[in-house]
Amino acid sequence: MARLFGTDGVRGLANRDITAELALDLAVAAAHVLAERGEFSGHRPRAVLGRDTRVSSQFLSSAVAAGLASAGVDVLDVGTIPTPAIAHLTGSTGADLGVVISASHNPMPDNGIKFFARGGLKLPDSVEEAIEARIGEPWERPTGADVGDITVASDLGGDYVVHLAASVADFAGREAPLSGLTIVVDGAHGAASTIGPAALRAAGARVITIHCEPDGRNINANAGSTHMGLLCEAVVSNGADMGVAYDGDADRCLAVDHTGAIVNGDLMMGLLALAMRDAGSLYRQTMVATVMSNLGLHHAMRDAGIDIVETAVGDRYVLEAMREGGYTLGGEQSGHIIVSRYASTGDGVLSSLLLASAVAAGGPLRDLAAGIATLPQVLVNVSGVDRSRVHTDEELTREVDRVRTELGDAGRVLLRASGTEPLVRVMVEAETMDNARTHADSLAATVADRLAL
Known part of the structure; x- marks a missing residue:
C-alpha cells in the first residue's frame, strides 16, 4: 500500500481521498502515538487547529477536532489562518500538537492534513509512519471529564x-x-x-x-x-x-x-x-x-x-x-x-x-x-522510462559528463527521477536560452533512448 503521508502531510481529493472518517482516524492515531512517545507526559494534552478557506476545510477541521477531543486532547480552534501561523502558535502557546487543514497551492477540490510537533516543527518521517500504522486500531476511549475541550480561539490570529x-x-x-x-x-x-x-x-x-x-x-x-x-x-x-x-x-x-x-x-x-x-x-x-x-x-x-x-x-x-x-x-x-x-x-x-x-x-x-542574474533554464520531462537507472546507466552518465564539461562554470545539468511516475526530469542552465535548449533536448533524447521501458 502506498504511504499515506507525502512530503507535506496527507493530501488528495477532498471527500474522496481525504474524508471526514480519515481525518478523525488520523487525529486519534496522532494523539495515541504522541502520548506513547511521552509528548503529553505530566499534563493534559493540547492542540492548536487551523484551516485554509476551502469549503471542505470546514468539515475536515471539525472531524480532526472531534478525533482529538475524543482521545482526550484539548483543542484550540483558531479557524481560518495560514499554515505557518499554526506552526508559530503551536510553539508560542506551549501546545503539544499543531494541525492544519490545507492543500496549499493545490486546486480547490483538493485538501490535506498537516501536523506539527511541539515547538512548531514538522513531524519526523518515523512519527508519521507510526501514526499511519495506528489508524483504525481498537482503543480504550476516555469518558466524562477525560474527554477533550474544543475552544474557539480565533483571537490568536491577532x-x-x-x-x-x-x-x-x-x-x-x-x-x-x-x-x-x-x-x-x-x-x-x-x-x-x-x-x-x-x-x-x-x-x-x-x-x-x-x-x-x-x-x-x-x-x-x-x-x-x-x-x-x-x-x-x-x-x-x-x-x-x-x-x-x-x-x-x-x-x-x-x-x-x-x-x-x-x-x-x-x-x-x-x-x-x-x-x-x-x-x-x-x-x-x-x-x-x-x-x-x-x-x-x-x-x-x-x-x-x-x-x-x-x-x-x-x-x-x-x-x-x-x-x-x-x-x-x-x-x-x-x-x-x-x-x-x-x-x-x-x-x-x-x-x-x-x-x-x-x-x-x-x-x-x-x-x-538586478545584482543577482538568472541564467536561462530549460526543463524537459521524459516519460515512459525506467527512472531507477537514471544515475547508473553508463552511456547516459558519459553524456551528462560531456555536457557538464562543455558548459563549465557557465552552466549546470541536473537529472531528477520522479518519485511517483516513470519519468525523469532533465534540467539544463546555460548562458543563452538556445544553448540550454540544445543541451536539454540532447540529454532528453539520450534518456529516452537509454532508459526506455
Whole structure:
C-alpha cells in the first residue's frame, strides 16, 4: 500500500481521498502515538487547529477536532489562518500538537492534513509512519471529564500579526519599517487574505489588495503565487513600489517589482542573505537552497562571500539541513523561505515583510534584484522510462559528463527521477536560452533512448 503521508502531510481529493472518517482516524492515531512517545507526559494534552478557506476545510477541521477531543486532547480552534501561523502558535502557546487543514497551492477540490510537533516543527518521517500504522486500531476511549475541550480561539490570529510586526521591526532595526511603501497583496483568496494585508499595514505599508475575498470555492483560482499575471498588472497600474503573492495557505511568497517583473524565491533568498550578512545574522555566511535553485544565485552568493548548502527538492529537506547546521536562512525557488530567527517553517507573510523592509532600506526592488542574474533554464520531462537507472546507466552518465564539461562554470545539468511516475526530469542552465535548449533536448533524447521501458 502506498504511504499515506507525502512530503507535506496527507493530501488528495477532498471527500474522496481525504474524508471526514480519515481525518478523525488520523487525529486519534496522532494523539495515541504522541502520548506513547511521552509528548503529553505530566499534563493534559493540547492542540492548536487551523484551516485554509476551502469549503471542505470546514468539515475536515471539525472531524480532526472531534478525533482529538475524543482521545482526550484539548483543542484550540483558531479557524481560518495560514499554515505557518499554526506552526508559530503551536510553539508560542506551549501546545503539544499543531494541525492544519490545507492543500496549499493545490486546486480547490483538493485538501490535506498537516501536523506539527511541539515547538512548531514538522513531524519526523518515523512519527508519521507510526501514526499511519495506528489508524483504525481498537482503543480504550476516555469518558466524562477525560474527554477533550474544543475552544474557539480565533483571537490568536491577532497574536500572530503582532509576532510578524515585531519580527520585521527587529529585522530592520526600527519601528514601522515599511513606512512610505505601497504594496499590492494577492492573497490567492486563501488563508492570508486578511492576515497578510494586516501585517503589512501594521509594519507601516500602504496596502492595496487583490484576490482577498475568499468564498470557499475560489482559493488559488487564477490567483496567488502560481498565477501572477493580474498582480503584475495591478502593481504597474497602481504605481506601487512592489507586489507580493501568497499561495492558499501562505507558506510561500513570490514578489513583483515596480515594473511588473516577477521576483522569484531565488532572488528573494539572495536579497535576504545579503541583508542578513550585513546585519551579522547570517550564520557562517551560509544559506540553504535546493538543487533547483538557479546557478545565477550561486554565482551571486559566491561573489558576495556567501556559501550555499544544497539539498534535495522539498522544504522539509531545507529545514533538516538548517537544523543540522544551525543555519539561519534557507528556501526554495518556489518561494518557501525560512528565517529561523522568526519561524520554524516557511512563512510567506513573514518573507514578504522582510523583503519589503530590504526594499525600504535599500532602494527599488528592481535595482536590488538586478545584482543577482538568472541564467536561462530549460526543463524537459521524459516519460515512459525506467527512472531507477537514471544515475547508473553508463552511456547516459558519459553524456551528462560531456555536457557538464562543455558548459563549465557557465552552466549546470541536473537529472531528477520522479518519485511517483516513470519519468525523469532533465534540467539544463546555460548562458543563452538556445544553448540550454540544445543541451536539454540532447540529454532528453539520450534518456529516452537509454532508459526506455
